[in-house]
Structure formats: C-alpha cells, structure tokens
Amino acid sequence: MTDHEIVYMGMPHERVLRPRFYLAVALTLPILLIAMGPMLVPAWSHGFPGLSHTANGWLQAVLTTPVFFWSGRFFIRRWWYSIRERDTNMFTLTVTGTGVAYFYSLVALIWGDHFPAALLTDHGAPLYFEATAFITTTVLLGQIMEQRAHARTESAIQSLMDLTPPTAHRLDADGNETDVPLKDVQVGDRLRIRPGENVPVDGEVTDGRSELDEAMLTGEPEPVLKESGDTVSAGTVNTSGTLVITARQVGEDTLLAKIIKLVEEAADSDPPIARLADRVSDFFVPTVGAIALVSFLSWTIFGGDQGWLWGLLNAVAVLVIACPCALGLATPVSIVTGIGRGAQAGVLVKDATALERLAHATTLLVDKTGTLTEGRPRVVAVTVAGGGDPGPGSPSPATEESILALAAAVETHSEHPLARAIVDAAKERKLTIPDSTDFASEPGQGASATIDGHTITVGRAAADAKVDSHPHASLVAVRRGDEELGLIALEDKIKASTPAALKALHHRGIKVVMVTGDRQASAQRIADELGLDAVHAEVTPERKQELVNAAKAEATHGATIVFAGDGINDAPALAAADVGVAMGTGTDVAMNSAGLVLVRGDLAALAAAVTLARATLRNIKQNLFFAFFYNSLGLPLAAGLFYPFTGWLLHPMFAGVAMSLSSISVVSNALRLRRVKLD
Structure with missing residues (x-):
C-alpha cells in the first residue's frame, strides 16, 4: 500500500476498498450458504449436497x-497498529475475533478429531469461517461509507481551486498583453480582466470600472462596483466592464488560497467522533483477554494431564464466543436505514457520522442569504415621485405600474440580480413591457435605454432616498431624462418555511445564531423578525469559521455545533463545524463541504434531521447492546467457570446460536427507524 492511498483514519481511498468489498461479497455469500444452509434446508443436514x-x-x-x-x-x-500503540478500537476487537475464528477453524479442520468429545458435534469440530467472512465484509462496507464522505471534502477543496483561472493577461510597460500561467504572476504585475472572467489574484484596480460578483466572499447576490483604488479578490467574477489591476497578493497569499487552507485545516484537524464500538472495545477487549488467559491458566494448573489442551480450547472458545458477529452490522445497518428515512424527509446524509454528531446539537450558526432568506432580491414596493409623467403625450401622472413597466423595459437587457427582480415583478403583475432600444450599462450607476424617443434610466437612488414602509430595502430610481419618476424598493425575503423551522429547532433545545456578510441594519432586521438568539453581521469567511471554532470551544462536553449555509463563503465554516448543513439550492462547494444537505433548500427539514439523528443514535446503542449481550452471556460458560460445580462446558452450537440471535436482533431493531416519526 502506497502512502498516497491513505486518505482517512489509516484507510485508503474508497476506490481502493471497493474491489475488495465486491470480492468479499462474492465469496461471503456462498460461505454463508454452505455454513448456514443446513439450518435453512433440512436436506443439507450433512453439508452442501455432493460434498x-x-x-x-x-x-x-x-x-x-x-x-x-x-x-x-x-x-x-x-x-497491528492498535496492538503496537496499545490503543484499542473497533479493529482490535473485530480482527482479534475474526482472526481467532479463522485460525481456530483451520486447526479444527486439520486436528479436530483430537479435540475433547465434549466440544465436538455430530459432524466433528465446529467451524466459524462464515463469521470471519461476514464480519470482514460488513465492516468493509462501513469503511467505504466513511471514505466517500471524506472524498467529498476533497471535492469541495478542488471546486474552490477551480475558481481561479489557469492563466492571466499580463501587461508590459508598453501596454502589450501576454497570457502567462497563473503561477508566473508576481506581486506588482499589471493584469487585465475582461467581462465574465474570474479575477486571478488579489489586487488593486488601476484602470477601468466594473461590477464584481463577490458572492463567494460575502454570500450576497448584489455585485459590487469596483473602480480605481478599490481592491479585488481572487475567484470573484467580473460581470461587466474591463479592469486593469496591480497584483498585491499572489499564490498562497490570496484570500481564496486562505479560504482553501481553512477548509483543508478544518477537515484534517476535526477528528471523527469516537465510535461507540471503540468505547466499548476499550473495556471489552482487555476483559475478554483477561478471561481467556485466566481460563487457560486455570485449566493448565488444575485440569490434570490434558489440562493445557482443555485450557487452550476453552481460551479459544472464550475469544470465539466474544467475537460479536453483529458488531459489523450494529452501526452500518442503523446508519443506512436512517439515511433512507432522512431522504424521505428531504435530508441527504452524506457523512454517516454526521447523524451521531447532530444528535448532540446545542447551537446552530446559520447564514442569512439563501438559507434564512430566499437568496434573491424581490420588488417589495414602488413609490411615485410627485408630478412624474410616464411618457411623452401622456396627460396622466406616473403610476406604480407604469414606473415598474418602464424599469422592466430597460432591465430586460441586463443580467444584474436587481434587474432580473424588476423584470420578474413586472411579469408577475402581468404588465405590458414596452419596447426599448439603445441599451447601455454604466457600472455602479445603472442602465439606460430609449423608450418612445426618451431616455429612461434605472440606477442608484440618492443617498437620502427612502421608502418608509421598507427602510432597509435596496432602492433604485427610475428617471426620464433628468426627471425622477419614482423609486423601486427591493428586499431579499425570508423563506416562508423559516419561522416554523426555527420554532421547531428552539423546541428541540437548539440555540440559533445568524452569521452573515450582509450589513448590520439588514441583518438585525431579519434577526429581530425571526427571534434569533444572536446575530453577527459583515463577517468574512475566515470570521465565520472563527465564530464556529469559538462556539465549539465554549460548548459543554459532548455538545456539538452545527453550521448551515449555501455559499462558497460558507465552506470553511461548514468544514469546521461538528456538523455542516448545506442547502440543496446552494453551491457545489457548500454541499461538498457539508455532512448533510437539505434537499429542498430550507431549514424546515433540519428539525426533522435532529429528531432522526437522536433516534438513530439510540438505535445504534441498542444494536451494540444486542451485538454483545448474547455473546457475553456465554463467556463464563466458555471459560469453564461452571465446570467444577455442574460439569457444564460451552457446547459449540451455542456460539452459532448467539451469533445468529445477535444479528437478527440488530437488523430487526434497525429496521424500526423506517417508521420513526420526525415531526
């Protein structure tokens, strides 16, 4: 195994594990048929037909x-690592059990005729090959599920890397342009960025004016005007004009590179939760080993001439009966069933351990735009300026409908988020949108077009402009020539499902805190309206992650912190949180960084996910009990504890019955999750 194959917790990439799993399944099925066939088909009481x-x-x-x-x-x-490092875990228990079952079965197959008669069946010494194969196969399935979750984090990091172009347009002293690989760009180089291109490095605008889509940093949909002296960040998108920038930070020093580093560090430094099976193993492995050793020594000392043989066989019996065949099923079956139940409720579980973490959730940090709100601006009001005239030859004053129709006629040619909102509003009201020509866009100022021979402009409103009914809304002014016709107010509305979802989360004892890149006034209005526990506004991606880490540091032992978001700027926080929850309507980067995805893109399913997580965790604990209970009952008998008083020894069939009962109990119990109520 090469080093690059190791990706997570000492396990290779799931593409390395898959062929091994397929072979294990193909071979385990006939093993189970041969071993268990006589229990199912009486005609096979003497083994597989013909053999x-x-x-x-x-x-x-x-x-x-x-x-x-x-x-x-x-x-x-x-x-082997767990033995060498004296750090017991699930692998210590399972491999010890499967190894003893395998090698004991080989010895029994070769020298079984020499075993004491009390330990033989009608067909000779019992074999446990099927337990070895079955446990190995089921544990391998669980590991593949974990590796797939880790691979998605790598995909999120690659998506972030893809935001920067492979080349940059570098200008020399004479203004001549040459395309160069991004790695060759140096601090101080002058670069040209055309409309529609991603900014390659962090820099300062030296020429040109344009609007940049910085949603990857702020999460806000509205582009930001950039002109001479303003800073730009790598990975943002130039939406309109051409810019010339001077590189200030390149390579690993750019803000985007730092975001990528934050995601990588969060993924590497955030270890998985200690598995319940591991915690049980910490106690169970030493206990079983001690019982086996005491049994061997006791039989050797007090068992007569053949005491060592009886001691050896009873020690092996202890290890075999202690091998919980259902351990490999205990967690995977509950997780798989829980994942299926979550899908019915609109919750896509990508990281199996996220369900267990979510069960202990105490605080939810949530992004605003696209998570609590719809993520797109909408027209909420239109006001008429006194005495406005909607167009030439019209004696009637301007109306809300005529102002919106004129604005839509201009903005039909634009892809700006506010422009699309205006056009959509006009269409929703079924207004007749007049024809327009000579469309022109001035970054940061708005757009204009000719309608019926007059220039209509839709652009920024005056600094002191306001709409009393919506004091925190974004405003655009509609003008005919120099005459202002009215104002259009736009807001990003709260999702209809958000209030009920937050109420349900509060009912489950979860504190909800908003963290957003939006301005304080707008964020506070949303927080007050929804009754949130706290709000942090105007935060950067790095600050979001800092807030997540601070919340984790303050959390009580065993409590977990959840972060929910939908944008690229949320990726570091999603990766750092104990549980990252992404909106299904969000970016690929956000969804790849998260452990859970809310398919419908709202928080309504998160409360159901918390209920599901808590039910799944209870189910896993119950399964672990079933996985060990029947086997543990046989330990004293296997060790020969009752032999001096009753003459009882462990009959080999008891081990097979114990394994079967534990597996049946685990599967039956896990299937109950399909009927769990999530409301």
Whole structure:
C-alpha cells in the first residue's frame, strides 16, 4: 500500500476498498450458504449436497482466506497498529475475533478429531469461517461509507481551486498583453480582466470600472462596483466592464488560497467522533483477554494431564464466543436505514457520522442569504415621485405600474440580480413591457435605454432616498431624462418555511445564531423578525469559521455545533463545524463541504434531521447492546467457570446460536427507524 492511498483514519481511498468489498461479497455469500444452509434446508443436514463435511469445511476455508487476508488487509494493518500503540478500537476487537475464528477453524479442520468429545458435534469440530467472512465484509462496507464522505471534502477543496483561472493577461510597460500561467504572476504585475472572467489574484484596480460578483466572499447576490483604488479578490467574477489591476497578493497569499487552507485545516484537524464500538472495545477487549488467559491458566494448573489442551480450547472458545458477529452490522445497518428515512424527509446524509454528531446539537450558526432568506432580491414596493409623467403625450401622472413597466423595459437587457427582480415583478403583475432600444450599462450607476424617443434610466437612488414602509430595502430610481419618476424598493425575503423551522429547532433545545456578510441594519432586521438568539453581521469567511471554532470551544462536553449555509463563503465554516448543513439550492462547494444537505433548500427539514439523528443514535446503542449481550452471556460458560460445580462446558452450537440471535436482533431493531416519526 502506497502512502498516497491513505486518505482517512489509516484507510485508503474508497476506490481502493471497493474491489475488495465486491470480492468479499462474492465469496461471503456462498460461505454463508454452505455454513448456514443446513439450518435453512433440512436436506443439507450433512453439508452442501455432493460434498462431505470435511470437503465443505475446506471449501469454506478456501473462500474465506482471500476475504480475511486481502479484503480485510487494511483492518489487519489497523489491528497491528492498535496492538503496537496499545490503543484499542473497533479493529482490535473485530480482527482479534475474526482472526481467532479463522485460525481456530483451520486447526479444527486439520486436528479436530483430537479435540475433547465434549466440544465436538455430530459432524466433528465446529467451524466459524462464515463469521470471519461476514464480519470482514460488513465492516468493509462501513469503511467505504466513511471514505466517500471524506472524498467529498476533497471535492469541495478542488471546486474552490477551480475558481481561479489557469492563466492571466499580463501587461508590459508598453501596454502589450501576454497570457502567462497563473503561477508566473508576481506581486506588482499589471493584469487585465475582461467581462465574465474570474479575477486571478488579489489586487488593486488601476484602470477601468466594473461590477464584481463577490458572492463567494460575502454570500450576497448584489455585485459590487469596483473602480480605481478599490481592491479585488481572487475567484470573484467580473460581470461587466474591463479592469486593469496591480497584483498585491499572489499564490498562497490570496484570500481564496486562505479560504482553501481553512477548509483543508478544518477537515484534517476535526477528528471523527469516537465510535461507540471503540468505547466499548476499550473495556471489552482487555476483559475478554483477561478471561481467556485466566481460563487457560486455570485449566493448565488444575485440569490434570490434558489440562493445557482443555485450557487452550476453552481460551479459544472464550475469544470465539466474544467475537460479536453483529458488531459489523450494529452501526452500518442503523446508519443506512436512517439515511433512507432522512431522504424521505428531504435530508441527504452524506457523512454517516454526521447523524451521531447532530444528535448532540446545542447551537446552530446559520447564514442569512439563501438559507434564512430566499437568496434573491424581490420588488417589495414602488413609490411615485410627485408630478412624474410616464411618457411623452401622456396627460396622466406616473403610476406604480407604469414606473415598474418602464424599469422592466430597460432591465430586460441586463443580467444584474436587481434587474432580473424588476423584470420578474413586472411579469408577475402581468404588465405590458414596452419596447426599448439603445441599451447601455454604466457600472455602479445603472442602465439606460430609449423608450418612445426618451431616455429612461434605472440606477442608484440618492443617498437620502427612502421608502418608509421598507427602510432597509435596496432602492433604485427610475428617471426620464433628468426627471425622477419614482423609486423601486427591493428586499431579499425570508423563506416562508423559516419561522416554523426555527420554532421547531428552539423546541428541540437548539440555540440559533445568524452569521452573515450582509450589513448590520439588514441583518438585525431579519434577526429581530425571526427571534434569533444572536446575530453577527459583515463577517468574512475566515470570521465565520472563527465564530464556529469559538462556539465549539465554549460548548459543554459532548455538545456539538452545527453550521448551515449555501455559499462558497460558507465552506470553511461548514468544514469546521461538528456538523455542516448545506442547502440543496446552494453551491457545489457548500454541499461538498457539508455532512448533510437539505434537499429542498430550507431549514424546515433540519428539525426533522435532529429528531432522526437522536433516534438513530439510540438505535445504534441498542444494536451494540444486542451485538454483545448474547455473546457475553456465554463467556463464563466458555471459560469453564461452571465446570467444577455442574460439569457444564460451552457446547459449540451455542456460539452459532448467539451469533445468529445477535444479528437478527440488530437488523430487526434497525429496521424500526423506517417508521420513526420526525415531526
């Protein structure tokens, strides 16, 4: 195994594990059929048809060997590390159990006739090859699920990297332009950025005027005017005019590179939760080992001439009966069932451990735009300036409808978010939009067009302009020549489902805090209207992550912090949070950085996800109990504790019954999650 194959918790990329899983499934199914067939088909009471008991055993051994050694190779590696480092975990328990079952079965197959009669069945010594193959296969499935979740973080990082162009247009002293690889750009270089292109580096505008889409940084949809002296950031999009900038930060010093680094550090430094199975293993492994050792020594000392043989077989019996066949099922079956139930409720679970973390959620930090709000501006009011005239030859004064129709006629030619909102509003009101010609756009000032021989301009309103009914709205003024006809107010509305969703989250004991790049006044208005517990406005992507880390530091032991967002600027915070929740309507970067995705793009499903997470965690704990309970009952019997008083020893069939009962209990219990109520 090469170093580059190792991606997460000592395990390789899931593309390396998949072929091993497919082979394990292909070989385990016939092993189970051979071993368990006699229990299902009475005609097979003497083994697989046409084969003797010994031949059946050797066939199982041949099929199990590649499953244990090749498909389970990485588990054996992890087992060895846990022994060497004295750090027990799930692999310590499972590989110890599967290894003992495998090697004991080989010994029983070869020398079983020499075992004491009390430990033999009608067909000789019992074999446990099917337990080895089945446990290895199911644990491998769980590891593939984990590696897929980690691979999505890598995809999020790659999506961020793709925001910068591979080349830049560099200008020399004479103004001649040459395309150069981005890595060759130096601080002080002059670069040209054409409309529609991504900014390659952080810099300062030295020539030109344009509007840049900075949603990746602020999360806000409205482009920002940039002119001489203003700063620009790598990865933002030039929407209209041509700019010439001087590079100030390049390579790893750009803001985008720092965001990428934040995501990488969050993914690497945020270790997975300690599995419940690992915590059980911390106690169970030493206990079982001690029982096996005491059993061997006791039989050796007090068992007579063949005491060492009885001690050895009973020690093996202890390790075999302690191997919980259902352990490999305990977590994966509950998680898979929970994932399916979540999908029905509009919750896409991408990271299996996110469900367990979400069960302990105490604080939700949530982005505003696109998460609490719809993420797109809408016309909320139109006001008429006194004495305005909608057009030549019209004796009637301007009306809200005529102002909106004229504005829509101009903005039909524009792709600006506010322009689209105005056009959509006119269409919703079924207004007749007049024809316009000679469209022109002036970055930062607005747009103009000729309608019926007159110039109509839609642009920024005066600094002191206001609409009393919407004091925090964005305003645009509609003018005919130098005459102002009226104002159009636009706001990003709160999603209809948000108030009920927040109420449900509060009911589940979760504190909700808004973190947004929007201005303080607008953010505070939303927070007051929704009754949020706190608000942080005008924050950068780095600051969002800092707020997440601060909340994690202040959280009580066992509590988890959730962050919900939909934009590129949310990626560092999504990766840093204990649970990242992305909107299904958001960016690919956000969804790849998150552990859960709300398919419909609103928080209404998050409260249901919390309920599901808590139900799933309870189910996993119950499954772990079933996985160990039946096996643990047999430990004293396997060790020979009752032999001096009753003459009882562990009959081999008891181990098979215990394994079957634990597996059946685990599967049956996990399936109950399909019916759990989430409202």
